[in-house]
Amino acid sequence: MFAYIIKRLLSGVIVVILVSMAVFALFWYGPSSPARPICLAETGNRCTPDRLENYEEQLGYNNNIVDEYGNYAKGIFTGREMPIGNVVIDCDRPCLGFSHRSRALVWDELVERLPATISVAVGGAFLYLALGIPIGVAAARRRGTLGDKLLVSSFLFLSSVPYYLFALLAWLYFTLIWQVPILGSSGYTPITDNPAEWFKGMLLPWLCLGIFGCTQYTRYTRGAMVETLSEDYIRTAKAKGLPPSTVVYRHGLRSALVPVVTVFGIDLGVLLAGTIFTERIFEIQGIGRWGLSAVQAFDLPVVSATALFGAILIVISNLIVDVIYSVLDPRVRLS
């Protein structure tokens, strides 16, 4: 299994490198010059073609793309010095570049925003499972009954509402109209500053993500569980005289979890890479909002950094899913 993990990590590195190259090239050859944001910022929105040309020259956008990508990649591992205007910025490793919009090092901004995104993602993902799996199991055990049908159809309805509408309405009602005290102050406070405020601020975003996301986990779990409960080995477990809870959870759920884990691994990676709608609606300064505004402002260093970060998360979460597979199912031998 160790050799397998190493092999997968190596192929993951290749994926991450390819993603970073693709994003770099996309902006380099894109419709707007990557130097425009800094030009606008430095000249107070009076960016003439001459000045733009000047900034492009300074930032190296007139050089060969291969060399510039090389500089960028090298900077991640060794750090580099970046001359901008008449100052030289010392960018320590891992150097992901300098955001001209916010006049800050990209790495520092990433580190600053990461705790907010992790808070949202981990809480939301926890609720995906904590709500989705038990509800799915309960529905599977009562399949075909009125309660099961009501649950399945209401969850289908819920999951067909666009998420941004769902979250926006939740925010509108809980925060503005009803002003529910504990849900009313959504936003991010660092947990190290004030754990209670952190929790209060995160509660509504968590519930929105969790309740909306758990609908699909309920569906997956219910489907997998219905299938598992009709397996021969479940009949064997009953014939042994085991109590129903042991039959359902120990013998049934462990098999039914395999497909659920697959989806969850990917979802967790996506959540950690930034939850754009959630962060936007609940005013949380996380990776998702940062990446979105960077795209709008052609802020290449930030876009590259968020894309790289997302790719790394997806690669790692896929690997973790594979390892969990082999733990759940002894027939899976990772090699």
Place this chain on the structure above:
Amino acid sequence: MNDPDAFLVVEDLSVEFPTPDGPVRAVNNLSYTLGLGQTLGIVGESGSGKSVSSMAVLGLHDADRTKITGSIRVGGTEVVGLNEPGLRKLRGNSVAMIFQDALAALHPFYRVGSQLAEAYQVHHPSASRRDARRKAIEMLDRVGIPQPDSRVDDFPHQFSGGMRQRAMIAMGLINDPSLLIADEPTTALDVTVQAQILDLLQDLQREFNSAVVIITHDLGVIAEMADEVLVMYAGRCVEYGPTKEILVSPEMPYTWGLLSSIPDVSADIDARLIPIPGNPPSLLSPPSGCSFHPRCAHVDKVPGDLCATQLPELLEGSNGPGHVKRCHLANPQEVFRREVLAEIAPDLVEES
């Protein structure tokens, strides 16, 4: 038969599943008895109700989706209508079941030993993990698994087909059940392994003096194992009696059909296998009268359209008490001898 002290008494058992297309009566008025140390073979095609009736003995049907009437008494305990905790006390303890296709019937994610230990511990709550493990190893050894102390930690997929079936049997017998129901225990195995498994079952039965119900569609298995045979067709018992009589002088055309379709290794290579024509009937709309009449070659020997209109009673045949059959034929012995035996074993007819 009809022994009041019998360990297993099934009386007038019917099992019905409501479906969107109407009720399906998988078992219809089935009665039989079985004493300790005895073996009953239940034969029939797929869908004849063999497994459904046996699963009812353990109360394994989902109570919300099944209608069970009649009576099943196991060692004096009425199983029909028994509550879940009561059933759990029986299952795997005094009544155990071993299933066909042990690869599917054993949990793929748990070690063989822990599955056996689990079966032991659920009925011996005071036993420690180590005791349960020791018991599991002991049972694996008893059913002939080589190196049981290391194989106990294998997963089912690391066992061969025959070993898995042995492990299944070990799991069934781990609590010394008085009644063992074996549902096609040798179906997925090759013949040599089949013979070993049947031998093992017989040895263990002698040792534990348990009552055994063996469900099969293989009359060879019946001949080897059973003291009595119950032939089922479309949910009903159509013939029931001592094994020797059922195999030597059967009185119901469906049983004849089963006998005719057994390949005989010593027969002339030109000899043909004679299949039963047609397909098993739909249980949603079973045939009128005798369920077998649409496939029966001897309907014309019964006056009028009795076979199509009237369900024959389960009556004593010409062999005397203990051998009952459900057929309108007046002279089944003679028809069997003249038409069936002449076709499948001409030498036997000539001898007599």
